[in-house]
Amino acid sequence: MPLPGIEAVILGVDAVAREAMLFAAIGFLIGGIDDLAVDLVFLWSRLRKSLKPAPRRAPVRDGGRLAIFVPAWDESAVIGQMLRTALARYDYADYRLYVGVYPNDPATLAVAGAVAAEDARVRIVINERPGGTTKADCLNAVWRALMRDEAVEGPVRAIVLHDAEDVVHPDELGVIAAWLADHQAVQIPVLPLPDPRSPLIAGHYLDEFAEAHAKNLAVREALGAALPFAGVGCAIDRALLGQIAEARGGLPFDESSLTEDYELGLTVAAMGGRTKLARHRDADGRLVAVRGYFPSALPAAVRQKARWMTGIALAGWDRTGWAHKGSIGEHWMRMRDRRATLAIPVLAIAYLALIAWGASLAVHLAAGSLLPEPEGAVRWLLAANGALLGWRVAMRALFTGRAYGAVEALLSIPRLFVANLVALLAARRAIAIYLPTLRGQRPVWEKTAHHFPDSEESEPA
Template identity: 65%
Template sequence: MTTGLTVLDVIDAVAREAMLFAAIGFLIGGLDDLLVDLAYGYAQLRRRLRGELPRPLDAPLPPMAVFIPAWDEAAVIGAMLRATLARFGAAPYRLYVGTYPNDRATIAAVAEVADADPRVRLVIGPTPGPTTKADCLNALWRALLRDEAAGEPCTAVILHDAEDLVHPGELALYAAWLRDHDAVQLPVCPLPDARSPLIAGHYLDEFAESHGKSLVVRELVGAALPFAGVGCAIRRDMLGRIADLRAGQPFDAASLTEDYELGLTVSALGGRSRFVRARAEDGSLIAVRAYFPATLPAAVRQKARWLTGIALAGWDRVGWQRGGSLREHWMRMRDRRATLAIPVLAIAYFALLAWGASLAGHVLAASTLPMPEGAVALLLAVNAAMLAWRVALRIAFSWAAAGPLQAALAVPRVLVANLVALLAARRALTLYWPMLGGAAARWDKTDHRFPTGAGDGS
């Protein structure tokens, strides 16, 4: 009996210490999030008091180039290109699609559309794939330079992925804002996927809050605006400045998240970037829409690439802006806080298991389960209140983005998001470790699908 009580005492101590560690970590993260919420509330109040008028979107459109990197995208690229041509209409633009010499199926799919419309440029890179998305984008940049030398000018470069469903008002919005800005980022709106309401759906919740609140706060505090890699337009002269600093290549081929770093680079060069949420005449939000990974392995693979590129390798690559403001350091800390938040989350789940084992042990021993008291009890109550607030906000943003059904699903998707994050962290470490030894980054992409019926622009 004494041995049993001793083991139970150890379990109680482990559960208590793990709970306390996780609770302190959650408190720090919760206060950080709460500060962002307060800043967002201030931004919304200021916007309403100022009554900022939307910019007119009927000005003549300048020539623009759309860069679409495509590795192993034969299943979606044809439909995406046809939909984009139909939605963008007769505006002055060219679609540059980057492919690889060892990806014949994607080349054939792009060539079929290019043969029917001269605005589509098939670009076959010199290196077998996959390399990195940035390397593919650099091949498109070189193709653009060749066209410019042949007398086809360009004022801006737009970034899209092979699975994106573009908005018809996108080009006009870019033209309106790029007159006095160097870059523009549109919201990204994941499409609800009936096949995967939880795994694919958790992206909807995250982007609704990130592109509804977090980027708004970044602009408010004057921090650099990272790009999402899709739905962003950069002035041609700004990309040229970046290329001049990088031996003629504006996209860093060694990066897994070239979009994130590109936004920081534009800011470091003194460029003005703007995140724009605007509605078309029909009331629709001008945004990029796409299906996101619908299976757990695919979601883990994508999140691991983001985590590696931003929080791990990205930390090594871009560091902390020298001479930057406290607000800039705050936002970069938030970008990288997953390196601390995920271990805290893992310990929190371990604490739950330990408390379950403690409860079972005390039931079998007919003894009293020790309960938190004093400051620890207060800490847990504060964390519970902040958790309730976080979930309520996620529901609100998901409701605003996609309606009540998705808002209701946002609650169980909190647990799904945690699971994906934990598994992605483990995979990110396996990706990051070889990079520390000098291994080249590779395009670790996921399979995509395009909305049925949208291939003709409907």
């Protein structure tokens, strides 16, 4: 029998553990059903494509001149290798790399300028403002330079977006040009490179992008919902981007946004443009995709995820709202984009429940009493969540395995906990970033340090 003085403690701890568990379990059930519905739509769309496969579209080598925008703030460590690799790899007839730099970043200017001196296909654009501003501001400076060039040389076919650390594929521009024949925008997949220095922190990006760019974007496409851009490996028809610029006072990229790439994809759809998710394999069977290293340290990953969370789930909700007369699929996908605002509190309370159950177990052991077991509907709720979690783990491992192999597929299981930790820490930082914007403060380009691969040994198939 427990001592009289400890009974109140036992009741209190049990109550906290029970209520926290119930709240988290209901939240997990809603999220699990949402994820399962996406998986079912994906399987349905794959079945339809297998019954009526679309004709394969081969890359073209001459589909009009393409302008590739590369914003670069404090990127002296990678910009030279990125530009030289792109120039050596691209199998396309007519393109130009526009590199946006800043007057107060002489290191990046010197490295990029050295490449431009070697190859006329590289054009250096120095921003009038000192850095760092926003990425959109840098892109707008490049846009103004492009318009000056077009006044002399004529208009380009489309604008392609890249970052300074990207490893490009030789067929990328050819695939993009082929789909631009009847689409206004194209997004090719993004595949993070496995980083042996950080199998967990950097590795969790492998899992997220493998699933997002093989399944989630494909589901959006199947539902007819807008496809947000990844900011790299995406191309926009020049005429449509010009229309967007006119609607925004002359500049196509919104300088007040932390995720201008995400919003630009929604804007393309709102203006009637069709976006294609182009998944194409080259002659060797490798996926035509943008590759690159992602943050390998926890603080850098948290900063990056916080920017995404602020721009998409918090400020993005204010800025983009819901699609006017949008379909159910469109509203569903936008809600999924913003579900972090609901999922993070649920996740936090779930961890609180684990701590509370641990405390409950300790108190019951000390008192010599039995730990209460879930009963009735709660037991069924936990069983359903267990099944949905098993399915979610299997699906993530499946997509990671398809992109990176069996070892990374197995690592994707413990990386679920890493992803949750990064998300929890990023949520706190995102709120700190978001609140000042409500008072009119302009966002700042809070970038992370990058590095470029020395060889192709770590590139996935």
